[in-house]
Amino acid sequence: MSTPHLPTPPEAWGAGPADAEPQLLASGPREWRVSGDWTLLALRGRYEEFRQRIAAAVADSADALWDLRALSRLDTAGALTLWQGWGQKPPGRLLWLPEHVTLFAQFMQPGTLPKRKPALGPGLERASLSLLAFARHGVDIVALTGRLLLDLGRVLRHPSLIGWREISANVYRTGAQALPITALVGFLVGLTLSYLISKQLKTYGADIFVVNILGLAVLRELGPLLAAIIVAGRSGSAMTAQIGVMRVTQELDALSVMGISHTVRLVLPKVVALAITLPLVALWTSALMLMGGMAAAGAQLKLDPTQFLRLLPSVVEPVNLWLGWTKSVLFGGTIALLACHFGLRVKPNTESLGQSVTQSVVTAITLVIVVDAIFAVLFSNVGV
Numbered sequence: 001m002s003t004p005h006l007p008t009p010p011e012a013w014g015a016g017p018a019d020a021e022p023q024l025l026a027s028g029p030r031e032w033r034v035s036g037d038w039t040l041l042a043l044r045g046r047y048e049e050f051r052q053r054i055a056a057a058v059a060d061s062a063d064a065l066w067d068l069r070a071l072s073r074l075d076t077a078g079a080l081t082l083w084q085g086w087g088q089k090p091p092g093r094l095l096w097l098p099e100h101v102t103l104f105a106q107f108m109q110p111g112t113l114p115k116r117k118p119a120l121g122p123g124l125e126r127a128s129l130s131l132l133a134f135a136r137h138g139v140d141i142v143a144l145t146g147r148l149l150l151d152l153g154r155v156l157r158h159p160s161l162i163g164w165r166e167i168s169a170n171v172y173r174t175g176a177q178a179l180p181i182t183a184l185v186g187f188l189v190g191l192t193l194s195y196l197i198s199k200q201l202k203t204y205g206a207d208i209f210v211v212n213i214l215g216l217a218v219l220r221e222l223g224p225l226l227a228a229i230i231v232a233g234r235s236g237s238a239m240t241a242q243i244g245v246m247r248v249t250q251e252l253d254a255l256s257v258m259g260i261s262h263t264v265r266l267v268l269p270k271v272v273a274l275a276i277t278l279p280l281v282a283l284w285t286s287a288l289m290l291m292g293g294m295a296a297a298g299a300q301l302k303l304d305p306t307q308f309l310r311l312l313p314s315v316v317e318p319v320n321l322w323l324g325w326t327k328s329v330l331f332g333g334t335i336a337l338l339a340c341h342f343g344l345r346v347k348p349n350t351e352s353l354g355q356s357v358t359q360s361v362v363t364a365i366t367l368v369i370v371v372d373a374i375f376a377v378l379f380s381n382v383g384v
Contacts, residue, residue: 020036020037022034022042024054030065032057032067034068034070034082035071036070036072038081038082039077040077040078042078043077043081047081050081051085053085054082054086055085055087058085062091062092063093064093065093066091066095068097069095071100074099075103079107083104140341141337144263144267147261148267148268148337151263151264154264161264163268167273170273170277171276171277174231174278175273178230178231181234182226182281182284183284185230186226186284186286186292187291187292189222190218190288190291190292191295191296193214193292193293194214194294194295194300195296197213198210198301199300207301208303208311210293210297210301210303211297211303214293215312215315216320218290219320219321219324220323220324221372222289223285223289224278224279224282224286224328225369225372226285226289227282227328228278228328228335228368229368230285231274231278231281231331231335232364232368236338236360237339237357239339239340240342240343241343241353244342245353246266247346247347248346248348248350248353267340270339271336271340273336274336275329275333277332278328278332279328281328282328283325323375327371330371334364334371338360339364343356
């Protein structure tokens, strides 16, 4: 063993009584005695020096005895200095007082230990964690879908389990209450779109084709997509927040104790209600978009509204309307399922609630756009 480090004279440690100064003494072969005040004030400006001395002592003898019983005062700063000097782990031979256990216990928690430096670099580390989180979400959503299908079969065999009042309440909240905002947004989007299209068609003398473009784009793509995005931001976030608050207030735990299935009581009514209401909201939004487009076409191209309405059924095949409705049913079920998934994953704190609501809205809107793009590719030759 190398020569133990001698304590620095008290004058070198700053003002104050000598017995209150932090001391690190070699009291015997492979034995170190820690005494004095190991506090934030006493150690100011000396943290690195003490850490190096402690690390050197550990390197000289890994199985040395560390005696902390002579400490007069110890706070988190002093405990952290010792902990880092020991190499982020307690020594094998340690004598301490009961009140020291709590201070060092906070460093022994897995969440407070310093993170291991990623071997593949921070960029790949973040990418792998994101991919792992995405895979976990996918597995959980598949599991939730499976439970929902099983519970749906049980509910169909026992109709008394159907929550009609819950379904009715969700239909009202996600459908009737969404009509004003979807009407306003739909009319303005249709007005803007028709105005831009009319200016281009007027240049080439193809004014009448504004009905074809608007009818096909609105009934097949823009109407269902715009309605789904608005409902995802409005109703999807509300569903996630509702279930998340139930987690925070332990209502979900109460349902589990009473033997009530979360999917039957919460998830199934929301999925069924939104799958019913979103096609109707999409039809309402499409109608208002066409009204806005008709108003812009009348102002820009002097196209008579009666002529617009008479040409619309002849230039847009009914299959486009059915395709838009089919997508809306799928969009509604997907939005509700994602909202319930993120709501059930909320932890009992307000920060987790806010994060889950944000993730629910962003994921739902992204997935709606992805599904719409898939439909557009698969049915590109249908009804066109």
